[in-house]
Amino acid sequence: MNRFAELLDRLAYEPGRNNKLRLLVAYFRDVGDPDRGYALAALTGALSFKHAKPGLIRDLIMERADPVLFGLSYDYVGDLSETVALMWPKADLIAHNNPPPPTLTDVVTTLRTLGKTELPKQLARWLDELDETGRWALLKLVTGAMRIGISARLAKTAAAALGDKDPHEIELMWPGLTPPYTDLFAWLEGRGDKPVNLDPAPFRPVMLAHAIEDTDFASLDASDYIAEWKWDGIRVQAVTGRDARGHLIARLYSRTGEDITKSFPDLTPSLHLPGAIDGELLVVRDGRVQSFNVLQQRLNRKVVSPKLTKDFPMHLRAYDLLSDGENDLREVPFAERREKLEAFVQKLDDPRVDLSPTVSFENWEDLREARADPAHAGAGEDAEAVEGVMLKRRDAPYLPGRPKGQWWKWKRDPHIIDAVLMYAQRGHGKRSSYYSDYTFGVWTSAEGGDELVPVGKAYFGFTDEELIEIDRFVRRNTTEKFGPVRHVVHEPEQGLVLEVAFEGLQRSTRHKSGIAMRFPRISRLRWDKPPRDADRLETLEKLLKADTAKNLVTSDGH
């Protein structure tokens, strides 16, 4: 457990993806089975046991510590598990009878079978045996609050690196594996055969598109491509298969391979034909696709209530077919897959699954016009949920990852405003010596005249050279410092105007302005523009009203 705790500790502080990967690979290499397998399970969220409640942890410390000292400590540290881990009294060690600290395997296997009444005693015993970091990791593990910025994908990538394998191979076999994955590690280390995925409805690594640049078109031939709308929803893979007894198993996967079936019980009955569809998850009311803002209200809910499924009915818009239930179609050219998809969707004949239409075009100019006005180019009333067009080569096989030149995404132009830089904060990792996180604001009327109100925060979109320029500006124009945050001069005649691009607006109670931006980034530095000419809050309000009005109309029609 202490070695696993050490890993979690390092990962929690390390900002860089590649460095996290290195730490993980080193752990998998140094630590044997079955501990590393349970670690992989913990990091991918594959462990299952009943979590301990914070109240239990609090009771444990109260039996052992002075309440005043606990109160002062908790106030200072701010995190219950961490406070308890740090102030847990040293156990009286009896030299000849000192149990070794528990391994991760001990902890996981014990927790699986432990009764609720035995938990406090067992936890206390472990806390006695572990060091500070070990106690912290144990408490995070048992309370199920292990937030250390590691995705399941990254953990699997690290495991793959151990055997110099492609992480996609692990994704493919993953649904058929169970902790502590000894067969997986045996294969990765060349000691065993490749585990076979016996899952009847496995995930297949997805194919992704490159963003197209204006300069790319010159070298592309329009007749090589098929165009579709790019939907502003959630990319999913809907897979149906038959288990050993012939029962249908249907699953929905996110684009990273996470099984999200449970969140969408209203959609799974519609997946009643064996096959694997690549498509977009959308909310459709009365035949009309809703905006992403509406879809968001359906996501990340712990409980999916009947009311939720009624108000936000889920829909699958299909654009590719990876298997028709009998054959793996991934080597087949896209044009042919598209034909098979059309036949498949027709055969499925379900109101919740339909085909994403193609956009007809002769040349790039046609497509540019369609993209600028989807409503009049076939998208009709669904145009609001279109965020651009997708270009797919007719002869492209379905390749995992982001292969060059096969698929392109051509997004609609983002909203643009000119805002004023107000505060800057230092970045992390490679950027830790640069002020790279920017809070920006727009003008609004206040009692004493116009003032700037913050409307968002962005930390990318600029080039490395621009970062150096902004950093220099921030350092030379700081008016106040608060820890890692600097107040930067923002007066009508003095300050830096940032052109900010964003995808949409939402109401927010978290910001003083009452507005939150979706996907904001710095698109240009306006050294030429004085801050007084930056945009006003009213402009954003108008934009927000336009968005909200559209959503209201659709709700009323319900």
Add this chain to the structure above:
Amino acid sequence: MRPQDILSPLPAGLFCKPGNFHIDPVRPVERAVITHGHSDHARAGHGAVLATQETLDIMRLRYGENFAGSTQAVRYGEEIRLGDVTVKFHPAGHVLGSAQIAVSCKDTCIVASGDYKDVRDPTCAPFEVVPCDVFITEATFGLPVFRHGNAADEVKKLLASVALFPERAHLVGAYSLGKAQRVIALIREAGYEAPIYLHGAMEKITHYYQTKGIALGELRAVRGTKKADLAGTITLAPPTATSDIWTRRFPDPVTAFASGWMRVRARARQRGVELPLVISDHADWDGLTATIAATGAGEVWVTHGQEDALVHWCQSKGLAARPLDLVGYGDEEESETLAEGEEA
């Protein structure tokens, strides 16, 4: 005589009326007795200064030749009469030359411990428990969550990281007087023999440690070293420098920070530290409470830090205890700023 008639907190610092001197005064005074060389305790501009030779040397390095009207060096264990009291210096184990000052008047003995730690440090004399009636303790880490653990294990963590990331530079933030030299000595004890690099602001004081016979191995200045040559190396720098433009001369640096504060995650994260090293030159909670008990003092005065918790603990053990309101002392790591021209 009541203890508060011997020593009392005044705006300039702790004042001894029967001896007519201040301990670690924060304003210029006629006669100052100084526990150790950190800048919040040892300031320039006093009339006469009584301190250990090392503390006087360190003040001279920092403030120049004329940092005081006159100076007198005192050895550990040496007794000196000042007015109606005697003072005696005992090792505090904090940094080179650091001392606790025992002030005795008639049959009452008060120990002003300054900053101290009760664990091993290869770069200074070990802490000594001094039996007394009143013990004045610091409380920098006066909360039970502060348990510093074994410093050698933290250094192992650093060396493991250096081995795992041989193409990156490791920057260790450490206070330039005491902490930096202790970290270097611990790195050497762990068997690391390659040259260790220094930020310009640490060179003088570190070389002074070497002249006092403390083995620190081969040290080099970062200044003038090529970026590529810093891959796989360890550099010691003042804490403020590790998030400064200065770090851009290092290849993909790993930012470490050696401090007792690193025990608390939020503190480490707030500073953008990637590799927190829990190494402190102050006693941790267990050290503070064990020391208080060992002195046998019936009364405890608690200064700078988390006074509330330590006063509460003393009272729960039946000791008379009160916070001593002294201003001007802080955690040296939080206050260290780079002087002009030191950014090299």
